[in-house]
Amino acid sequence: MISNRLQNIVDLVVEDNNIADIGSDHGYVLISLRNKGFKSKLLGVENKLAPFKNLENNLKENKINNVDVSLSDGLQKVPSDYKTIIIAGMGFETIQKIIEESKQSIDNIDYFIIDSHTSFQKVRPYFISLGFIIDEEKIIYEDSIYYQLIRFKKDNVKREYTKAELAYGPLNIKRKDNMFKDFIRNEISQKMTIIDKIPSTNEKALKLKSEIKELEELL
Ligand SMILES: C[S@@+](CC[C@H](N)C(=O)[O-])C[C@H]1O[C@@H](n2cnc3c(N)ncnc32)[C@H](O)[C@@H]1O
Structure with a gap:
């Protein structure tokens, strides 16, 4: 059984397109997507050996042999046909660094699913500045912590957001x-x-x- 936070991240994946989970660690998001019937390619990326081994072992234990893994940094070795990128469970600075180091790949990406564990007020303005809109969002509470999970979608139409919407989410505020x-x-x-x-x-x-x-x- 995966945690509520990870289940909500899985639920934010809307399209059956190729998905890369950056900082995959335990791999539970990818395992859950595959078990749920996702047909497209799945890739788990880890830049450290111990979590990479954790990812490999968990895939094996769950008898999943059709998820690719990569011991590499951020988006640097993610092929251009991966249209949805999940980055969860990291601080905003790390998320931003991962993207800034691969700015040229952003054009290929349709969706980012982001779960930043710090500086949540900076997350929406940053992805909007990259040409994305806020497509879906959720607040969840787990282990005495509130998490803001956000799905960003590539959109060329510029949308204006208020200061409160940028910090707390237009959909959260509306709902x-x-x-x-x-x-x-x-x-x-x-x-x-x-x-x-x-x-x-x-x-x-x-x-x-x-x-x-x-x-x-x-x-
Ligand atoms: C706290 S874990 C989060 C695991 C999982 N995504 C989750 O939300 O539960 C963060 C993982 O990101 C990995 N990581 C950090 N920076 C990374 C980078 N630049 N590229 C790939 N993985 C990275 C770390 O090694 C660690 O395993």
């Missing part, structure tokens, strides 16, 4: 489901904890108060 509301309340509570520790007239406190007001408007 306002309970998970989104819990996430926003958690953001507010984190900011309040900081405010409680600093003088109320401090510039940082004033900025945080204004951010809290903006967050409350999203609820």
Whole structure:
């Protein structure tokens, strides 16, 4: 049984096109896609030996012999016919570095499925700047952490997003489901904890108060 976070990443894959999972590690996303009946090519990429071996072993244990693996860095050895790229469970800086180092390959990619574990506010603006739109998104809560999972789709039509949409997601804001509301309340509570520790007239406190007001408007 894969985790809720990984299951939601699998569910974000919409098209049966060739999929590369960068930083595949345990390989559970690829194993689940294959077991679910995905017919196209699947590729697991790892740049470190121990997780690469983990990937190979798990594929073997699950009797999956039609997933390719590559011990390589980021997108550098991903063939151009891989149209969906999953990058999950990494910090934003690593994700950005992987892409910046292979900027020329971006033209071949139709979808990115991203689960950044840091700096979530930077994720949407970055992929939009690369010519993608926000196609689907979800917030999930696992092991006391909120994760924002986002599917970006290549689109030449430029779409304008508000500051709040870029940070918290246009679809999340529109849907306002309970998970989104819990996430926003958690953001507010984190900011309040900081405010409680600093003088109320401090510039940082004033900025945080204004951010809290903006967050409350999203609820
Ligand atoms: C925390 S694990 C996440 C595993 C899985 N994607 C998930 O979401 O559960 C991050 C993995 O990314 C791999 N990784 C980090 N930078 C990478 C890069 N530039 N190219 C390929 N793999 C990378 C690490 O070796 C590690 O196994």
